[in-house]
Amino acid sequence: MNYRTYLVAGCFLCIGIAKNPNGIATAGSSFRKSRQLACVFETSKIIPLTKELEIIRLNVRLLLSGTESEEARRSHSENHPQDNIPSFFVKESSLDILQHANEDINTLDCRISAYFTANTQIIWPGREIRASSLDSWFICTIKHTAEKYMTTAFLVQTHKENENHSQGQLSPGIAEQSHVSAVFLVHTRPSVVRSALSKDVLFDCAFSIDHQADVTIQNVEMRDEGTYSCSVSVSSLTGEQAIQLQIEEKPTVIVNVNSLSLVEGEQYKLICDIRNYYPLDAQAQWLRELKGSRKVPDVVKNVLSSNHRQSSNGTYSFSRYFLLTASLKDNEHTYTCRVDHQSLQAPIRRSVIVQVREGTSIIWVLLLLLGLSVCLAVVLHYFYKVKSTAKPKPY
Numbered sequence: 001m002n003y004r005t006y007l008v009a010g011c012f013l014c015i016g017i018a019k020n021p022n023g024i025a026t027a028g029s030s031f032r033k034s035r036q037l038a039c040v041f042e043t044s045k046i047i048p049l050t051k052e053l054e055i056i057r058l059n060v061r062l063l064l065s066g067t068e069s070e071e072a073r074r075s076h077s078e079n080h081p082q083d084n085i086p087s088f089f090v091k092e093s094s095l096d097i098l099q100h101a102n103e104d105i106n107t108l109d110c111r112i113s114a115y116f117t118a119n120t121q122i123i124w125p126g127r128e129i130r131a132s133s134l135d136s137w138f139i140c141t142i143k144h145t146a147e148k149y150m151t152t153a154f155l156v157q158t159h160k161e162n163e164n165h166s167q168g169q170l171s172p173g174i175a176e177q178s179h180v181s182a183v184f185l186v187h188t189r190p191s192v193v194r195s196a197l198s199k200d201v202l203f204d205c206a207f208s209i210d211h212q213a214d215v216t217i218q219n220v221e222m223r224d225e226g227t228y229s230c231s232v233s234v235s236s237l238t239g240e241q242a243i244q245l246q247i248e249e250k251p252t253v254i255v256n257v258n259s260l261s262l263v264e265g266e267q268y269k270l271i272c273d274i275r276n277y278y279p280l281d282a283q284a285q286w287l288r289e290l291k292g293s294r295k296v297p298d299v300v301k302n303v304l305s306s307n308h309r310q311s312s313n314g315t316y317s318f319s320r321y322f323l324l325t326a327s328l329k330d331n332e333h334t335y336t337c338r339v340d341h342q343s344l345q346a347p348i349r350r351s352v353i354v355q356v357r358e359g360t361s362i363i364w365v366l367l368l369l370l371g372l373s374v375c376l377a378v379v380l381h382y383f384y385k386v387k388s389t390a391k392p393k394p395y
Helices: 070-079 362-389
Strands: 004-009 036-046 053-064 087-090 108-114 136-144 150-157 169-171 177-189 192-195 202-209 216-219 226-234 237-247 252-255 259-263 267-277 282-289 316-325 333-341 348-357
Touching (some): 136 177, 150 237, 177 226, 202 226, 259 267, 267 282, 267 333
Parallel strands (some): 004 202, 036 108, 053 087
Antiparallel strands (some): 036 053, 108 136, 150 177, 216 226, 226 237, 252 267, 267 316, 282 333, 333 348
16 A cells, blocks of 8 residues: 655634624634634643542634724723633734635634643744743644644743733633734644545645744654654644544445346345455345335345455455245346445445246146157057058068
């Protein structure tokens, strides 16, 4: 199996807000149009008594800049005090995610979490290093619900000197309004790749940073089916995206005869071979379809299955078969082998048309034999008379 890695350098994220009067984007609107996205902020805490880790999830907003002024944002906050949802405002100078994430907001799943730096300052080109205050870093992951793509953005919030970090916080690590910059992005599409056997596979992994720099790209070795990771490291940050590779091979379906002509009472073994499919799960049924009927076909009973056989390339095969005893009611009826598998958009059907003719009666056979015996006796008597007549007389 041959695989190639496809890496594309790109730039994609520019974030802030355009709101309608109630502050919520209308259903069906695109991310580019609404410039806001409902997200879930995930954090955790240790429960003192049990020492167990509790996962906390809060509803937040990701807001894209470039459509309104800071005064309008503050005015919106004053006019809508009941809206207590924390917001992440991404500055206009940030990278542009809309290049890859311009979809209906109802099809996007957004998750934000804190990126823990172990109380060390992340050295990032263009950002001031200050011993008295540490920047806050976040990871924002936007995933298409139909698995078209996934984007991970590193967001950084700069704290001013002598700023009280807990002021206005609804939860540890998240303020009512956090103004952040997107400085590093990793993008893959699609997040699930399906391929037949012995085909080349392209894994699309894109990255973007807010400055010119040498980066190290690491990709795991491509081996058969499984989960692969595209890892991009810039300075002390590492962005990683997972791509799921699923192998799907369509089955080949063959029946041992296309048409069948039988005498009433005669038996014939109908075999349906399902070959070279992957993954293992495949379903096969024999159906009996009545001539000229629009009813649902009957499922043939007493059908047997062979064991699954695995070939050297990893695909599977098996057979479904039954013994058909010909009956006049089967005449011109159709027996169909129907096969379902996850690699198929529609089931595969292979059919056999059966012709059944009436068997010869034993009485007619006996009469025929009697007639032949009489005819034979007459012929023998005739030859005997001729021979006797032709014999010379003694004088």
